[in-house]
Amino acid sequence: MGSTKYIELKMNIENQLDNNEIEAISLCNQIFPKNDFYFKVEDNVLYAYIKQLDLEKLLSCIAKSDIDSNSILYSIYENINNIGSYGIKGGKRVFVDFNKERKVANRKSKEEERNKFFYARNNEFSKTNNVLPEKFNNQIICADSEEFLKLLPDNCIDLIFTSPPYNFGLDYENSDDSNHWERYFDKLFRIFKECIRVLKYSGRIIVNVQPLFSDYIPSHHIISNFFIQNKMIWKGEILWEKNNYNCKYTAWGSWKSPSSPYLKYTWEFIEIFCKGDLTKRGDKENIDITADEFKQWVVAKWSIAPERRMKEYSHPAMFPEQLVERVLKLFSFKGDIIFDPFNGVGTTTVVAYKLGRNYVGLDISEEYCQKAKERVANTLINMSLFDL
Numbered sequence: 001m002g003s004t005k006y007i008e009l010k011m012n013i014e015n016q017l018d019n020n021e022i023e024a025i026s027l028c029n030q031i032f033p034k035n036d037f038y039f040k041v042e043d044n045v046l047y048a049y050i051k052q053l054d055l056e057k058l059l060s061c062i063a064k065s066d067i068d069s070n071s072i073l074y075s076i077y078e079n080i081n082n083i084g085s086y087g088i089k090g091g092k093r094v095f096v097d098f099n100k101e102r103k104v105a106n107r108k109s110k111e112e113e114r115n116k117f118f119y120a121r122n123n124e125f126s127k128t129n130n131v132l133p134e135k136f137n138n139q140i141i142c143a144d145s146e147e148f149l150k151l152l153p154d155n156c157i158d159l160i161f162t163s164p165p166y167n168f169g170l171d172y173e174n175s176d177d178s179n180h181w182e183r184y185f186d187k188l189f190r191i192f193k194e195c196i197r198v199l200k201y202s203g204r205i206i207v208n209v210q211p212l213f214s215d216y217i218p219s220h221h222i223i224s225n226f227f228i229q230n231k232m233i234w235k236g237e238i239l240w241e242k243n244n245y246n247c248k249y250t251a252w253g254s255w256k257s258p259s260s261p262y263l264k265y266t267w268e269f270i271e272i273f274c275k276g277d278l279t280k281r282g283d284k285e286n287i288d289i290t291a292d293e294f295k296q297w298v299v300a301k302w303s304i305a306p307e308r309r310m311k312e313y314s315h316p317a318m319f320p321e322q323l324v325e326r327v328l329k330l331f332s333f334k335g336d337i338i339f340d341p342f343n344g345v346g347t348t349t350v351v352a353y354k355l356g357r358n359y360v361g362l363d364i365s366e367e368y369c370q371k372a373k374e375r376v377a378n379t380l381i382n383m384s385l386f387d388l
């Protein structure tokens with residue numbers, strides 16, 4: 001066996017293998033081509049040689065032999081499942097040479113030549129972070145974000161997650177959602193400029209946005225361009241697949257004709273930007289994402305159903321808690337300060353609270369702020385009841 005061709009995992013066999021385990025090993029060795037995967041037992045050690053395999057098939061193969069859930073075979077399966085680097089081809093995880101076809105010689109020097117995120121170089125961001133004034137910490141505040149943000153010092157927030165009003169003409173309680181587009185972007189960018197200022201060095205701003213396709217306004221591109229112009233590093237984009245769409249197929253009078261087909265979008269966009277540095281430092285013990293969550297969520301298309309409780313909260317455009325949970329666990333540490341300048345009825349702040357982050361949430365509507373406060377209070381009550 002050429003050792004470079006396989007990944008080798010080994011585990012000491014503490015108790016002798018029983019008949020079911022021996023049967024499972026031999027079944028696996030029959031089912032998987034030796035070129036892809038096989039088990040070997042030698043001197044009380046179980047070896048797994050792995051090149052590529054369908055992990056579900058491995059699990060069902062192990063489970064067939066009715067072995068104990070504490071079996072070494074389940075442990076070795078878990079270890080394979082926890083290998084972080086692999087490609088996927090034809091339903092199999094490919095652990096060896098999976099990036100060979102894409103190997104680029106002298107990658108580092110080529111990257112330097114290309115000058116990655118050149119647009120964010122020569123920024124003047126200070127690396128000195130400041131403390132958020134205590135009176136604002138863990139608060140939901142009713143204010144116009146543009147006005148309130150002026151009260152915060154530079155570099156005091158770890159992560160901003162928000163969904164601004166989209167200018168779709170929705171019925172918000174205390175703001176107009178149908179402005180001339182230029183006026184809309186002017187206001188939004190005054191707020192976002194302040195958001196960049198209050199963000200810590202290496203902090204992140206993450207914006208959920210849906211363009212108004214029927215106005216042919218690519219808000220997600222316009223907003224991204226704003227951040228790029230302001231020297232923020234574009235870390236990436238997540239597609240939030242909502243799996244819902246309306247039935248409009250064409251502009252009037254052009255059904256089944258190339259004259260003006262109407263493109264349908266079942267998803268929204270989440271744009272992620274970093275201030276000064278792509279790496280956010282934090283203590284290991286403040287990481288709360290699990291290995292499985294990490295593996296699933298770094299695949300940047302998230303299928304999450306839209307929030308169904310909008311009537312209950314009398315808010316027309318809430319995002320679901322699950323969306324916030326993923327963003328916060330993937331991009332922030334426990335104890336970080338999370339800020340939402342368009343907090344609505346407080347989805348960001350309630351999830352931040354549940355996940356042990358600090359929060360500041362702003363909304364221009366007193367009614368929405370009241371509901372946001374109630375959500376945190378109810379969570380606190382539920383958590384205390386749970387403790388009893």
Ligand SMILES: C[S@@+](CC[C@H](N)C(=O)[O-])C[C@H]1O[C@@H](n2cnc3c(N)ncnc32)[C@H](O)[C@@H]1O
Pocket residue numbers: 143144145146162163164165166172173174175315317318319320341342343344345346347348362363364365368
């Ligand atoms: C898309 S909603 C956010 C909903 C929120 N993500 C949630 O789940 O409840 C946008 C919010 O921005 C608020 N808003 C509009 N203009 C504002 C401003 N100038 N300052 C603060 N909030 C504002 C609206 O009241 C609305 O609740």
